[in-house]
Amino acid sequence: MVSAIKSLKTIITLATGILIIACGNDDEIPEIVNEEEVITTVNLTLTPQGGGTSIIVQSQDLDGDGPNPPVISVSGNLTSFTTYEGSILILNETENPAENITEEVEEEDEEHQFFYTSTGSIENIVYNDMDSDGNPVGLSFLLTTGEPGSATLAVTLRHEPVKPNDGSLTNAGGETDIAQTFNITVD
Amino acid sequence: MLKKLTAVLFVLSNSILFGQECDYNLTGKVVDFHDNSRLAGAIVYLRGVEKGIRSDEDGNYSLDGLCKGQFELIVSHPACDPVFLTIEIQGDTVKDLILEHHVEELDEVQLLGETVKNKMNTAQEQQLTTAVIERYSSATLGDALKEIGGVTGLSTGANIVKPTIHGLNGSRVLMLNDGVRMQDMEWGEEHAPNIDINAAGSISVIKGASALQYGGDAIGGVIVLDQTFRTAQDTLYGKTIVNGMTNGRGGNISTELTKVFDEGWFLKGQASYKRLGDREAPDYVLSNTGIEETGLSIRFGKKNFSWGWDAWYSYYDADIAILRASHIGNIDDLIRSINSGQPQVIEPFTYDISNPRQEVTHHLGKLNIYKRFEGTGKWNLRYDFQNNRRFEYDLRLGEVRDIPAIDLELQTHTINTDFLWDANSTIQVRTGLLGRYQNNFANPDTGVRRLIPDYDKYDLGIFAIGEYRFSEQWLLEAGARYDLTRIDALKYYRTSRWVERGYDQDFSEFVVEDFGNQLLTNPVFDYHNFSGTAGLHYKVNGTVDFRFNYTLAQRAPNPSELFSDGLHHSAARLELGDLRIGSETSHKIALSYQRSFNSWSFLVEPYANFISDFILLEPTGTEFTIRGAFPLWTYRQTNARLLGADLAAFVNWTPEWKTEHRFSIVKGKDTETNIALINIPAANITNKITFEKSEWKNLRTGLESLYVFRQNEYPPDITVFSPEQQQEVLLEINTPPEPYHLLKFYADVEFELGSRTRLGVGVTVDNLLNTNYRDYLNRLRYFADDLGRNIILQLNLKY
Known part of the structure; x- marks a missing residue:
């Protein structure tokens, strides 16, 4: 009888042991995932040729794919019939200090291209740089305004587009890293 | 040969040991439970005595040389679940044996194309036979199941097909693979069942959750x-x-x-x-x-x-x-x-x-x-x-x-x-x-x-x-x-x-x-x-x-x-x-x-x-x-x-x-x-x-x-x-x-x-x-x- 109880105890201990092993990873804390190559901020600086106040156009989305939409800010109005020298800065501000992703684009400039499209009072936007193959990148550009009025400026960054392309998004293909549109007023 | 010899020896030794009269007969016919049709080729086997015989074309069987006593009788047929009976032999005995026919056999006289009833008695249910499964050998399980009325597929291209029963799919359709409930992340719309159709012998679809032995949550149905x-x-x-x-x-x-x-x-x-x-x-x-x-x-x-x-x-x-x-x-x-x-x-x-x-x-x-x-x-x-x-x-x-x-x-x-x-x-x-x-x-x-x-x-x-x-x-x-x-x-x-x-x-x-x-x-x-x-x-x-x-x-x-x-x-x-x-x-x-x-x-x-x-x-x-x-x-x-x-x-x-x-x-x-x-x-x-x-x-x-x-x-x-x-x-x-x-x-x-x-x-x-x-x-x-x-x-x- 005693031995029966003993063996029963052994069985229970073994079974519990197996259960504990089977369910052992219960409280293991999963590793946090901080997504890399996240772009939180797009910052365009438009400086009038021949001097003047620079206009900063920015879109910032600190929660990435989270529910909060990007916060868009435009520091002021553009002046009509003026050419601006434009440059672009892209950042990952989820990291501290913020990671400058523009540098990565510069390093792999054959694999990237910015596309600028506009409506309204922006006359045209032309590329002001080239990658090592002689194709445009768009890290710097020239923007010329027209009559006073309202305008939209759309910025798209494509990863691995077809290069060279005809300048249209459809022809370029690739993957969209940035697609932001800004409403701008031209005085 | 050796086996037969052992069997003979065993029977002999039995008779010698007990030395009693062993010349009674057990006869009768094997019939189907559902329609009383006679079943040919059923094996009637007497345990303990290790004697067996196959029923003839009219379902008749006959075992002779039996001793008095209580025996366990096993009746089996390729298309039936075997049946176990205890039988008392007091003299020549006549006993009709009833078997419940499986569906496999019914396939040949089925009424609705290639599908036939099975598994559950009161639910809507249909089955795909091996012949149909073989025809879909190069397709997916989801494609084959569309042969059954009320079954469609939620697909992501031609290679990913999730079976949909009466409009429901995913976790509402339970996949039972030889008795095992598949746990293959069925929750995703682009997750197909991880099953090779060629491994299945027959496939039944129960259109509803009535097959409670498999789970209570099959709101769509059970495959x-x-x-x-x-x-x-x-x-x-x-x-x-x-x-x-x-x-x-x-x-x-x-x-x-x-x-x-x-x-x-x-x-x-x-x-x-x-x-x-x-x-x-x-x-x-x-x-x-x-x-x-x-x-x-x-x-x-x-x-x-x-x-x-x-x-x-x-x-x-x-x-x-x-x-x-x-x-x-x-x-x-x-x-x-x-x-x-x-x-x-x-x-x-x-x-x-x-x-x-x-x-x-x-x-x-x-x-x-x-x-x-x-x-x-x-x-x-x-x-x-x-x-x-x-x-x-x-x-x-x-x-x-x-x-x-x-x-x-x-x-x-x-x-x-x-x-x-x-x-x-x-x-x-x-x-x-x-x-x-x-x-x-x-x-x-x-x-x-x-x-x-x-x-x-x-x-x-x-x-x-x-x-x-x-x-x-x-x-x-x-x-x-x-x-x-x-x-x-x-x-x-x-x-x-x-x-x-x-x-x-x-x-x-x-x-x-x-x-x-x-x-x-x-x-x-x-x-x-x-x-x-x-x-x-x-x-x-x-x-x-x-x-x-x-x-x-x-x-x-x-x-x-x-x-x-x-x-x-x-x-x-x-x-x-x-x-x-x-x-x-x-x-x-x-x-x-x-x-x-x-x-x-x-x-x-x-x-x-x-x-x-x-x-x-x-x-x-x-x-x-x-x-x-x-x-x-x-x-x-x-x-x-x-x-x-x-x-x-x-x-x-x-x-x-x-x-x-x-x-x-x-x-x-x-x-x-x-x-x-x-x-x-x-x-x-x-x-x-x-x-x-x-x-x-x-x-x-x-x-x-x-x-x-x-x-x-x-x-x-x-x-x-x-x-x-x-x-x-x-x-x-x-x-x-x-x-x-x-x-x-x-x-x-x-x-x-x-x-x-x-x-x-x-x-x-x-x-x-x-x-x-x-x-x-x-x-x-x-x-x-x-x-x-x-x-x-x-x-x-x-x-």
Whole structure:
């Protein structure tokens, strides 16, 4: 009888042991995932040729794919019939200090291209740089305004587009890293 | 020889030992329980005396030289469950033996094409036979199941087909693979069952949750894949099927071999391999739609009348390319795809499987033991282990190109036991218990926030079902089941999402640690689910078959419905679960009426399914990020109603010419908002004409027409803000495609190559007219047309 109880105890201990092993990873804390190559901020600086106040156009989305939409800010109005020298800065501000992703684009400039499209009072936007193959990148550009009025400026960054392309998004293909549109007023 | 000698010696020694008179006879006939037809070839075996005989063509048997006493009699027949009886021999005895016929045999006299009833007595149920399964050897399980009325498929291209029963799929359809409930992440819309169709012997579909022994949550239905097994002793048999197809420019090979030894030992091995390149629509190549699929299984054990065991291991691996044009960057790409009507990427044909793609691997191990107890019933004990690994590769760039965006490993241990009291021929009861532990691990190495979190899940189930045959024609069936499900997850939420969902108000106790922009939480939920069924079956053999069934079923939410949170890159949509989601409850009433006449028969199967707290996923709006806008799909609960009917008719015009007609319709409505449910299959009608003549090398040929109506009831489309166009635009994300009509032709013949070797040669042409079409239930319908013509050549060698 005693031995029966003993063996029963052994069985229970073994079974519990197996259960504990089977369910052992219960409280293991999963590793946090901080997504890399996240772009939180797009910052365009438009400086009038021949001097003047620079206009900063920015879109910032600190929660990435989270529910909060990007916060868009435009520091002021553009002046009509003026050419601006434009440059672009892209950042990952989820990291501290913020990671400058523009540098990565510069390093792999054959694999990237910015596309600028506009409506309204922006006359045209032309590329002001080239990658090592002689194709445009768009890290710097020239923007010329027209009559006073309202305008939209759309910025798209494509990863691995077809290069060279005809300048249209459809022809370029690739993957969209940035697609932001800004409403701008031209005085 | 040695065996025989031993047997003789044994009998002799018995007679010598007891030295009593042993010249009594036991005679009688073996008849079928259902229709009293005589059964030839049944084995009547007297245990203890070790004497047996086979019944003759009229079902008669006779055993002589018996002594007085009590004996155990075993009666078996290839198509029946064996029966155990105790018999008293006091003199010459006459005893008629009644067996209950299995369905396999009925297949040959079946009334409705290739489908026949089985498994449950009062539910709507149909079966696919081995012949049909073989014809679909190069397709998917989901394709084959569409042969059954009321079953459609929710597909993601041609390689991923999720079976949909009466308008419901995913976690509402339970897949039972040789007694093992598949745990293969069935929650995802683009997750196909991880099953090789070639490994199944027969497939039954129970349209509803009434099969409580398998689970109480199959609100859609149960798909049961079984092994067909011949228990003849000392045999070796097998088959090999080779298919070649034009669309995809590839094919598959499948082979299996079974060896049955003495004393019930058996060994069975099965292997298949499939390789296809890009599939083609009538007008263009569907770039990146190839597949590589491997299936392996091995099974061995010992099966005897009174006890037996078997072990089974099965491996499945599929590397499935996802249409390149379906990978879209943001909502503007989606608008462009829907509007253009052409895939955005068309490249020359290739066999390469590139990103986006998914690779799934499923290991399944099972151990089963059964024992029969004389005069009581049969006891079953089963343990199974499953490991499911899923990689989903997106179009990622740079260093992470070859790192999957989704990497999940799901491990499941299940133990269950049941007891069947079947000694009484009028009342049968089955009771059982189930315990299950499941662990999901979401690998952080993806560098992408987890769509499904790490979790542990525990299930406990208990059930009892019984049937009472109160007359030759009438049968009553009833059952009840209780399931407890606990889910214990560890999940990181974005702080902004946690607040936006209002979880900071309702679930603040779940927060374990605050990492600034992310929160580690530990949601734990318990669900208590009750299910029950009751039904009636009335049958007059050969003329009327009437079934009525009511089922109450409850289903706990799956991890995807609770926890989904993130961007599904390949589909360019954000999917959001809800922690507040509770179990859904279904009340389903189903009728089945079949009437048979000399040369024709019909079947009417109406049903109504009322589901409270129905969980659904639908597009609800847009969320904006730096990469543009994405459609937001959210899970919510509502009350729903599904009404439908499956109709079928079958006519024998001449012994060779037959026609078959099927029609299915289902209507789904959200009864709270009075809006149609999303993804409800469109009504469809199938007409088939077949010519079969066994004298002409077993020629079987048929022409099948499938007409799929346009789904006219669907939720409204949504308006979204297009950043590119700087305005609100209508996104026709719910608008169903136009109706379509497809023709299919098949023919096969069979040659005898030897006494036991037969070679079947067949040809099947799908989409005969190379019709351009899109299907409402194909998730890639926004991007490309469906498959064009496909000619499949099949060689089927049986030996």
